[in-house]
Amino acid sequence: MQDDPKDIANSPDNEFANYLLIFMNLLWIFGVLWSTWGIVAVIIMGLALNHVISRIAFQKAQDDGADVPPDLSP
Secondary structure: OOOOHHHHHOOOOOHHHHHHHHHHHHHHHHHHHHHHHOHHHHHHHHHHHHHHHHHHHHHHHHHOOOOOOHHHOO
16 A cells, blocks of 8 residues: 555644653663663763764765765764
């Protein structure tokens, strides 16, 4: 079954709900990490997550053929 373009255009914007769910999931995951191994584990996990997101942004910028800003270069 193919999607009707009218259905896609009329679909609700769930961007805020997605960001809220990501925030809530990170909050409880970091809370469990903190209570289990301490704040150092949370800091290391946050830095690792930041690095992964930066690498994804860098790769996406390269794939799009755009000039890569200096703050995204590895």
